[in-house]
Amino acid sequence: MEGSESEAIFDTLNLNPQLFINETLNTVDDLLNDAFDFYLQEASKLLKVEVTDCSQELTKGVNYIRNMIQSSLDKRLAMWEKYCLRHCFTVPEGFSLPENDELLASSSMIQDALSDPAVDAELDSLRNKLTLVGAETDKLNSELKELERQSASSGHCAGLINEALQLYEDTSVQEMFQEMMQTATELRVKMKKLKTRQAEKMEHERAERIHNSLTDYFTVNPKKGLSNAKLDDLHEFLAELKKM
DSSP states (O other), rough: OOOHHHHHHHHHHHOOHHHHHHHHHHHHHHHHHHHHHHHHHHHHHTTOTTTTTTHHHHHHHHHHEEEEEEEEHHHHHHHHHHHIIIISSSSOOOOOOOOHHHHHHHHHHHHHHHHHHHHHHHHHHHHHHHHHHHHHHHHHHHHHHHHHHHHHHHHHHHHHHHHHHHHHHHHHHHHHHHHHHHHHHHHHHHHHHHHHHHHHHHHHHHHHHHHHHHHHHHSSTTTTHHHHHHHHHHHHHHHHHHHH
């Protein structure tokens, strides 16, 4: 490509295809070297050969693979370089650059189109609308999440209510409830009877104690009787009865 018409045209435009190709090749070489350096480092860690004699053998093996891949890659990149120089960076025969005035006019038209105030204003308006739409979208998403949370909570409550109603409507539950009511009624009747018996028993025991007291009194004082009893004796006897 050196000394050709294409090179002269690219020089006019301040472009250097060969420089672009060289930088690309250098970038590929750097990536390849970094990749194999990382590969060697990780392999040493996994095999635990950082400070052993096997480290040198591992380095030789990795370098062998690197050289093999580098050789194949260099051949393919050389073919790619030739293809670019022959097809991508050549201009058709008879090609000529526009005059400087035409270039300046074209550049001015492009600059005017890029700096049109109406277009800038429309772009700003679209950006503002996009910002508002984004904010509205975030708000709607928040409301949607809140509705989903409330819906899930309502669904859970409804499920609990339905389960309770189903248990209430179940025949076995109704029978169990009726049995509990009947048992409670029978328990109340039995408690009432027990209280009555206890009251009767207490009254009977009290009457028996009174009878025993009278018997004891007349046994001790057989000649007195109630008509012959003194007032103090009667008061003493009544006091004893009140204690019972």
